[in-house]
Amino acid sequence: MYIDKAAAHVGTEQTVDGWVYNVRSSGKVAFVLVRDGTGIMQCVFSKADVDSEMFDTARRLTQETSLSVTGVVSTERRAPGGHEMHVQRISVHQAAVDYPITPKEHGVDFLMNNRHLWLRSRRQWAVLRIRAVVITSVREYLDDNGFVIMDAPILSTNACEGSSTLFATDYFGMPAYLSQSGQLYNEATAMAFGRVYCFGPAFRAEKSKTRRHLTEFWMVEPEMAYCDWSQNCDVQEQFVAYIVRQVLNKCVEELSIIERDTAPLEKIVTPFPRISYDEAVALLQQAGSSIQWGEDFGGDEETLISNHFERPVFVYGYPKACKAFYMKTNPSNPDTVLCADLLAPEGYGEIIGGGQREDDYQLLLDRVRAEGLREDDYKWYLDLRKYGSVVHSGFGLGIERTVAWVCKLPHLRETIPFPRLLDKIYP
Ligand code: 4AD
Ligand code: MG
Helix, strand or coil: CCHHHHHHHCCCEEEEEEEEEEEEECCCEEEEEEECCCCEEEEEEECCCCCHHHHHHHHCCCCCCEEEEEEEEEECCCCHHHEEEEEEEEEEEECCCCCCCCCCCCCHHHHHHCHHHHCCCHHHHHHHHHHHHHHHHHHHHHHHCCCEECCCCCEECCCCCCHHHCCEEEECCEEEEECCCCHHHHHHHHHHHCEEEEEEEEECCCCCCCCCCCCEEEEEEEEEECCCHHHHHHHHHHHHHHHHHHHHHHCHHHHHHCCCCCHHHHCCCCCCCEEEHHHHHHHHHHCCCCCCCCCCCCHHHHHHHHCCCCCCEEEECCEHHHCCCCECECCCCCCEECEEEEEECCCCEEEEEEEEECCCHHHHHHHHHHCCCCHHHHHHHHHCCCCCCCCEEEEEEEHHHHHHHHHCCCCHHHCCCCCCECCECCC
16 A cells, blocks of 8 residues: 555555654554555554564664564554554564654755655655646646647757856767757747757756755756747736646645745746836836846845735847847847746746747847857757748746746755756766
């Protein structure tokens, strides 16, 4: 039996295969919390019911010992998960000695070095199950709304998001890079399939230590033909509202384990406010920031802006100089581009970057040259503007940023099983 299915087995004898989470005992009764990956079961050994050898074994069980326990399942409101088992048989598979992560407080460095074990803790369990629901919801939404999954390559010669964060690798004597984004390939598949998405890891050699950056993260990137930047925002707000709703519906226990106040999440309904970059600058200046028009926003500015809204907020129309080469120049204000970032509330900041793509061959070629990119590498990309170019847009949602916000975590490191950071590639 899996513990999360206990309700269906009340009154029957069952076996749970798992690991010892915690042991409490008095002279007469021992309570052993057993976890099996799906939940935690309170296993009761009472001296009156089991022989003294078994009672002793139970009392001496150590944290993370692997075992199977067999007994009758009953309802117990006070037990974690609402059920308990009166154990009749126990079989120890391997006795764990000196498990390093104890219920006492540990420092972050220690926990990160023991990430392979830290994953077994209750909080990590809850966060990573929420991550799984975020990912399932992402796929559900896109699959149910006419988007076709089109995987993008991980190895390529292009720098989608600027050459300063590329991870280079040797491709049979030629330099190749780990993908920063599947977007450019999405633009090709969108011209073949209409609405597409890719979902995979993205790699960026982020040289600064921040709580919002990983060097390897997961990004879902939808791309739509015949879609302008504002229709692109319409899709994003539906998409994000759906993800949050699914987490609220499916992760009641997980949200309660991490003590997430769900009231702010209940407010995530469409439409989301939209403000221009100019308005955002004015808002920041009013709040005492020294930001000037033309400067990009950093974490602090994003936090300030997002704190002004209860819902995620779109900031559109950034200066061209802040954004990637592929963004469409705004015809009515050529210093800006037709893009929008989505900033999550509660101070979280950017979770989505997106916008309309430059669909004019000459303007795009000019941008490739101005950025000093190798024209040969972008020949295929420029082709898309030669053979039936259309207005098209897309966006990228960072899974870890989204999970951090939904779970209200202070740092991205807990949102992925094995985080990769500037100074961290072990375990
Ligand atoms: O804004 P970004 O760089 O946009 C792109 O990559 C576009 N090509 C996407 C597209 O239009 N198809 O990244 C998109 C999102 C960010 O908003 C953020 O959520 C996440 O990806 N992200 C990171 N997450 C964790 N660590 C990093 N170093 C990240 N860089 C971006
Ligand atoms: Mg961005």
